[in-house]
Amino acid sequence: MRRRLAVVVLILLVLGLPPWWTLLAAGVDWPFPVFLAGTVVLVGWLVSFPFLMVAGHGPRRNDRAARIADTSLGMIWVLFTWSVLGGLVDLVLIGLDVGGTDRARTVAAAVAVVSAGLLAWGHHEAMRVPRVKRLDVRLPRLGGGLDGTRVVVLADTHYGPIDRADWSARVTEAVNVLDADVVVHAGDIADGTPTQRRAQSAPLGAIRAKLARVYVTGNHEYSSEAQGWLDRMADLGWEPLHNRHVVVERGGDALVLAGVDDVTAESSGLAGHRANLLGALAGADPERPVLLVAHQPKYVPQAAAAGIDLQISGHTHGGQIWPFNFLVRLDQPVVHGLSHHGERTRLYTSRGTGFWGPPFRVFAPSEITLLTLRAGGA
Template identity: 70%
Template sequence: MTDTSSTRTAEGEAQVPRRSRLHRVIRYIPLIAPVLLWAVPCWVLLYTGQRWPLPVMLLGTALFAFGLMGMPLAMARGHGRHQQDRAAIVGDTLLGTSWILFTWSVLLGVLLRLALTVADVGGSQDRARIVTWAVLGVSALMIGWGYTEARRVPRVRRLEVQLPRLGAGLDGLRVVLITDTHYGPLDRARWSARVCEKVNTLEADLVCHTGDIADGTAQRRRAQAAPLGTVRATRARVYVTGNHEYYSEAQGWVDLMDELGWEPLRNRHLLLERGGDTLVVAGVDDVTADSSGLPGHRAHLAGALSGADPELPVLLLAHQPKFVDRAAAAGIDLQLSGHTHGGQIWPFHHLVRLDQPALAGLSHHGSTRTLLYTSRGTGFWGPPFRVFAPSEITLLILRSPHTPTSPGTGQTAAST
């Protein structure tokens, strides 16, 4: 007869080392990633048959070694306990540069080299040098273009969305969405003011900010956030927290937004009425609030909808798109989110999709009526680059099926 308790004990003991080894590997990822980001471009550009003169090899290797050692040190000084903005700028810029170099070193180092080999272009050294100059040229172009895209005032993305339960009196309601402004080490007070000026040209009924206002405390980034107080809306300005608020005194940001005249929708709702019809505008704290330890901060959809008529249409603000599973289960009509940045620097969007159900734009979720709009964000986080992921200010025009002028599908988009 087998002693099952002994077997279970043995199995349990055998599982512990496997979990421990996995945890050790995960712990080493922050150490492995910088090595790959700098070592791969170094190898492709300098050591794959180019036969550069010795001074070029030494200088190139020294530059990559500086990046490998300097990037994590600068990021630790900038984003760690010391919170030094200059160090953060250096570290973030090196991170974005290394990612772009890594991406194009891998792509061109394989695809272009293969194409040149198949076409029998030159000798191996000629092909290696063509790849090197191509990687450097494309990377420089992406860095320059990406920096310009990140620092510009976002284009306006206009979208008409039909909500089946929206009353005719609310047809044409203009909702402006900004999100992920990420005021941070680079002083963007002037950029912030210009963004708010553009928002004010859109004649919004409702303006929403779905979180990640800044990287840093409200006291530290107050000057950059202050222009948000100039935003105009005929009905309301509403705000919910993002995950980055919970890295930097979330309650301070809630208080500042309240002071600037915005309505923090912390697991609560307000009613927007027009033409005899009503829209429930609800908001929840970010999902990371649950583990923040801050009293009263958590993502609580039932609390946000408490007291609302279940027959009324609901517009929900939730920072992360993945909250849409809960929204769909509750029959929410439209959820507005940010968080993804559209990937920010291509092809990082593939990693974002591992964590989120949507990257950008309008999508349908669940077996009910729930729509999700995911913004690519208004600002940028960390590296001051946006590559194939342009920022946006979003104007959503809500349409009712109960008016003869409403579009048949209710979903059209344009950018300006």
């Protein structure tokens, strides 16, 4: 516990020190009341943030505390990023002997304005209905009858402390316009239990697909009743692919839709939950093409080893708030988009439909993805 507390304190200090230095202390020479007020605000955040996170995301799940903690985390991350960049610019200006006595204040003002602008824009980006991203995906083993199959991908809706029931209904309307054959939800449906997020998830029941609607668990389900979410999606008319598959047919050709639990499932201790690709493919005709839904892109080595044709994933959010995408890349093979793995396997990684935690998206737009499957090609 002491070690964890020390790590948390260190992280908070690392996040808070650059904004304090750039905006308040680095030669800006603000009047003392301004310096004091800014310092008190930052110290107040440092002290209160751990308690707000525990209250908001711990066993009590106080949505108000979570909203405050999450929003402040996004704000401090943006301030941290641009304060570091501002500090580097300040050093360059010092080296060039540019700016004179007003240099530090100019840099501080620029950091504040840029950060405020990005936060306002990022909040709008997070809360709007995602734009539709359209992409053709060629699968050599796909039968001609399946050519043109329309697969709509949702991922990382993260229904949570901010009530987005209306947003969820508008996402459903946007999906239904696309006239999908298959709709995929690639996990991280919510932060909270099915009971807590019942109103926000309800519009998923109205999503239409000609052949199938399929869903797999993400890592966040394993902190908020994963089995309950599988049951909830089944109640809404979806096919929960809990290490299983279904077969859909179009134009006389068949496609296997398989899904596995998230890679964190086994460590959750929930009986019967783990990523089990062999179980998911049990009984499937090996000559048929396979679309696998696995929440995290880093499952793709197993998919490639098994000869999967297309894996669909989410999890990364495309980084959500720049430059977090570079940190995501340390854990995942792909941050977003279409990639090839091995001789056969394609991987599509969605930036996600919603957002996690901080209600901001900066240089990482959300998406509803329309993948049109094409037969033939290399």
